[in-house]
Amino acid sequence: HPEELPALVKLKIAAMQASRAIPADPDLAFCYGILTRVSRSFSIVIQQLGPELRDAVCVFYVVLRGLDTVEDDMSIPIEVKVPILKDFHKTIYDPSWHFSCGVKDYKELMENFRFVSNAFLGLSKGYQDVIAEMTQRMGAGMAKFIESEVETVDDYDEYCHYVAGIVGIGLSRLFHSSGLEALAPDSLSNSMGLFLQKINIVRDYLEDINEIPAPRMFWPREIWGRYAALLEDFKQEENSEKAVQCLNAMVTNGLSHATDCLQYLSAVNDPSNLRFCAIPQIMAIASYAMCYNNIEVFRGVVKIRRGLTAKVFETRSMSDVYEGFYKFSSILASKIDNKDPSAAATQKYIDNIQAACEPYIF
Ligand code: RWZ
16 A cells, blocks of 8 residues: 555655666566667666656667567568568557567567567557557568668668668657657758667678678678678688778768767757767767777677776766767777778768867867
């Protein structure tokens, strides 16, 4: 009987529920449990969101993780996979729907998808509509790229729009729907997704090329074809120079979105929404700086030190964002080799980032 509890105990319970306690609702508890197991960093930034957005963003994440698990499972025949991807926006309304695929935590997610559907059905109509529309657009885009390869830089931007730009657009719609934020322009929301997605694609070269039974590659031929006949050639030590030149061209392409990200972040109003948006972007620019000109991308995993991650998670304000972007862009700039074919383009993007930050630091 809650009315019998002392006032201090009630306050304590309210505080626990407001922070990061496991939700009482078993459907949401499942979603938060999956979120925590598949992405520690997203779990932290989602859980610090305000109560009006936290559950919707968590469910959005887990729904898209389901779509991603279907897309990623290379043992599903194309003729089975394509309709699942295209219909996913309808099946999320049906708690009796499930499809076993993926491995480990992802398999657990897919086999228990009824919890995700029930949590989705518990959200307000406004949030449901946004999540369903974004799931439809992402599923259709993924289906399109199941059969066609990423050849040109335009294909690369289009693929990244489907799997990440749409996440940015959907999050901006959820923010707006919550009443906490103005609606951001789609092109800036798209850039927020592309800036994150592109460094993941660059960093995952080795993991993706070693994929069994068949590698799935997202580096566009229009870029790598200038440095090698086959994308696999970059694994060999004798091709190190060309590999690093190609890597620098890929990093430079990703950096083109950074000033849009700063512009997007500067318009975010709510402090916890800013932390949610900014922390992944600062982690991304730190990764761009770490991967740039770094042959280790072709040898193993390039990881950010734990101490650095802890510092990025202390981001609170827009001045912390400018400081982070300035710092990591300076680290990247210090690694530019003027003999690199992309050097001038890389330097130009760095100059633009620093010009955007300069009025707010020192
Ligand atoms: C709703 C916060 C699982 C994220 C998207 C949804 C499905 C995976 C492609 C994430 C940062 C890496 C996570 C670029 C968005 N496609 N990659 C929220 C989700 C980058 C996040 C991950 C994408 C995504």
